[in-house]
Amino acid sequence: MGNIQDIREKMFQAGYICDDKVATVLFLAEALQKPVLVEGPAGVGKTAISQAFSRVKGLPLIRLQCYEGLDEAKALYEWNYKRQLLHIQAVSNQNLSVQEIEEDIFSDTFLLTRPLLKSIASDSPTVMLIDEIDKVDFEFEAMLLELLSEFQITIPEIGTITAKHHPYVFLTSNATRELSEALKRRCLYLYLDFPSKEMEQQILMLKIPQLPEQLAEKVAQVVGRLRKLELKKPPSIAESIDWASSLLWLGKEDLDVETTLNTLSTIVKYREDQEKLERIIYRERDLNFRG
Amino acid sequence: MPVLQYLQAFFEELRQQGIPVTTSQVRDCCQAVLLIDWMQRDYFYSTLFATLVKDYSYKQAFDQVFNRFFEEYLSPQNLEHLERFKQQKPARPENETAVSDYEIGMGTPMGKGGSSQAPGGQKNPLEQDFGQVSEAELARIESFVPLLARRLAAKFVKKRKRNDQSKIDFRRTIRASLSTGGVPVNLFTVRKYREKPVILVICDVSGSVMNFSCISLALIASLERFFQHIESYAFIDEVADITGLLLSGNPLNFRGHVLRNARVIGATGYTNYGHSLEEFHQRFRHRMHRKTTVLIFGDARNNWQENGTWVLQDIKNRVKKVYWFNPEPASVWNSGDSIIKEYAPLCDRVFACPNLLELEKSLAKI
Numbered sequence: 317m318g319n320i321q322d323i324r325e326k327m328f329q330a331g332y333i334c335d336d337k338v339a340t341v342l343f344l345a346e347a348l349q350k351p352v353l354v355e356g357p358a359g360v361g362k363t364a365i366s367q368a369f370s371r372v373k374g375l376p377l378i379r380l381q382c383y384e385g386l387d388e389a390k391a392l393y394e395w396n397y398k399r400q401l402l403h404i405q406a407v408s409n410q411n412l413s414v415q416e417i418e419e420d421i422f423s424d425t426f427l428l429t430r431p432l433l434k435s436i437a438s439d440s441p442t443v444m445l446i447d448e449i450d451k452v453d454f455e456f457e458a459m460l461l462e463l464l465s466e467f468q469i470t471i472p473e474i475g476t477i478t479a480k481h482h483p484y485v486f487l488t489s490n491a492t493r494e495l496s497e498a499l500k501r502r503c504l505y506l507y508l509d510f511p512s513k514e515m516e517q518q519i520l521m522l523k524i525p526q527l528p529e530q531l532a533e534k535v536a537q538v539v540g541r542l543r544k545l546e547l548k549k550p551p552s553i554a555e556s557i558d559w560a561s562s563l564l565w566l567g568k569e570d571l572d573v574e575t576t577l578n579t580l581s582t583i584v585k586y587r588e589d590q591e592k593l594e595r596i597i598y599r600e601r602d603l604n605f606r607g
Numbered sequence: 608m609p610v611l612q613y614l615q616a617f618f619e620e621l622r623q624q625g626i627p628v629t630t631s632q633v634r635d636c637c638q639a640v641l642l643i644d645w646m647q648r649d650y651f652y653s654t655l656f657a658t659l660v661k662d663y664s665y666k667q668a669f670d671q672v673f674n675r676f677f678e679e680y681l682s683p684q685n686l687e688h689l690e691r692f693k694q695q696k697p698a699r700p701e702n703e704t705a706v707s708d709y710e711i712g713m714g715t716p717m718g719k720g721g722s723s724q725a726p727g728g729q730k731n732p733l734e735q736d737f738g739q740v741s742e743a744e745l746a747r748i749e750s751f752v753p754l755l756a757r758r759l760a761a762k763f764v765k766k767r768k769r770n771d772q773s774k775i776d777f778r779r780t781i782r783a784s785l786s787t788g789g790v791p792v793n794l795f796t797v798r799k800y801r802e803k804p805v806i807l808v809i810c811d812v813s814g815s816v817m818n819f820s821c822i823s824l825a826l827i828a829s830l831e832r833f834f835q836h837i838e839s840y841a842f843i844d845e846v847a848d849i850t851g852l853l854l855s856g857n858p859l860n861f862r863g864h865v866l867r868n869a870r871v872i873g874a875t876g877y878t879n880y881g882h883s884l885e886e887f888h889q890r891f892r893h894r895m896h897r898k899t900t901v902l903i904f905g906d907a908r909n910n911w912q913e914n915g916t917w918v919l920q921d922i923k924n925r926v927k928k929v930y931w932f933n934p935e936p937a938s939v940w941n942s943g944d945s946i947i948k949e950y951a952p953l954c955d956r957v958f959a960c961p962n963l964l965e966l967e968k969s970l971a972k973i
Contacts (some may be wrong), residue, residue, distance in 0.1 A: 320644075320650060322932070336647065336649035340653040344642065347639075398792050401790050401792060402790070412774035503661070
């Protein structure tokens with residue numbers, strides 16, 4: 317069991333800059349074997365945490381992307397219906413008993429394992445990422461609850477499959493709906509907010525090694541100010557990285573009003589937002605965005 | 608003060624502030640705290656936060672309690688005490704008995720802080736009456752609105768989703784099976800056509816319901832994010848379409864924003880339900896149909912003017928449901944110039960929503 321500084325260091329090597337708070341939660345997740353529920357605005361690196369963590373641990377990342385209407389068949393397992401049918405057709409003239417056929421078609425060969433079963437049935441530990449959990453229905457959430465407390469899945473035709481190793485579980489949520497209390501209680505809660513200016517500068521320099529320090533600082537500063545404005549969609553970390561790298565490509569050493577106007581489209585993605593920023597820049601002729 | 612006692616006092620205080628802290632969370636917290644270095648404030652803070660708080664809307668309240676407590680209690684000599692304590696009890700998270708001693712604070716009923724006044728003099732924002740709050744308190748109440756909207760949206764969506772089991776489209780499946788020798792390899796299901804809910808909100812923004820309309824507008828704005836088919840209107844003595852007017856900005860300024868940018872003030876400037884309803888009927892009645900749900904937010908204080916009940920009757924005939932949300936407690940309905948009793952028979956339900964909690968409960972019933 318590593319200590320918190322150690323985790324921070326390793327996450328950094330895996331390409332993820334985190335502060336003590338995040339590192340503490342990761343440490344506790346490992347020590348207490350609890351799932352981590354990560355919430356926060358879009359684009360602050362909720363998904364990236366688990367990716368970096370799987371690199372740190374050297375374990376495979378098994379990801380379940382949630383969406384409205386996701387059901388057990390897509391998340392746990394499904395019988396390969398077509399293959400079963402074809403199999404029955406193929407053996408229909410072989411004089412097999414009904415029981416034999418049934419044993420055949422409900423064997424592993426005909427089971428399509430979906431991410432959650434894959435993670436549970438895996439021989440080595442895994443990092444399980446359940447992305448955007450807030451998109452699924454309550455029913456699915458309840459099923460997940462059972463899975464996360466027992467770490468086992470029951471398939472009526474086969475039996476119960478229990479995890480050999482507890483997977484490291486990360487759940488992310490954009491908080492578009494309230495998750496059930498029971499699910500939240502089982503998890504450690506981590507709220508990720510947009511990074512501080514200093515941290516964002518570090519992130520930029522880690523992600524784009526050629527980026528001059530001065531430019532990184534300026535970009536981090538301006539992006540930080542933009543996030544304080546009331547935009548339809550505040551720029552995410554990914555967008556500030558995009559912006560910095562496009563500035564680098566354009567051969568800019570510093571960020572000025574002109575350049576910003578020309579590259580606005582990399583940083584804000586809604587027309588209303590762009591117009592708003594243009595208005596402010598034209599009026600103020602600087603990048604202070606005092607609103 | 609011994610460690611356990613002051614952690615217990617801390618949990619107690621969180622509960623007082625309305626943060627639900629359950630026994631299992633207390634246990635997790637105690638387990639976790641044994642594993643970390645207490646001297647590091649950041650570690651300590653995020654350990655407590657990660658185990659005790661499960662919703663970001665509680666962060667502010669948590670921070671306040673945390674700062675108060677651990678400025679006060681995390682003194683060097685207490686820390687020393689903690690250290691000694693830690694050495695006595697080696698951390699064994701997998702061993703339940705090691706932590707059973709920490710299962711504290713169980714005697715207290717866990718809850719939402721109740722209606723009791725918290726020591727800081729702050730009332731539970733959910734239960735404060737709209738009529739008598741200061742601007743700062745209103746801001747606190749307002750901060751709960753997005754949460755409320757989210758819960759409601761989830762409820763509506765859930766309602767829509769029931770009975771969504773798809774059925775096999777027999778004809779298509781059999782037809783397709785002809786190309787596979789009669790084996791139904793590809794299954795087709797009947798797609799159900801589902802409509803988005805159509806909600807139409809009419810909001811009184813006059814002075815008599817100032818705080819309530821601030822909250823209603825914030826709520827409408829939040830709901831607009833979840834429902835595509837929601838239209839909103841505001842009125843004092845004239846009615847205006849404010850759909851899309853509330854897309855951005857500070858929710859507390861919405862009312863001012865509406866007053867400035869929409870023509871809701873007519874010739875007199877005094878609330879006139881009759882005239883506003885008639886005008887609404889004249890201009891927007893074609894926007895209502897059988898599937899629309901109409902929500903009206905207002906106190907029905909009409910300054911003794913024409914009531915326009917026939918309009919409401921007609922609206923009721925056109926749409927699926929009409930609900931009225933009145934910020935006044937039922938005890939003062941129909942007193943003075945309140946004419947809610949004249950509108951009430953024409954609504955499917957009238958709710959008294961003097962505070963956010965009641966408003967949420969009412970909205971959940973529809």
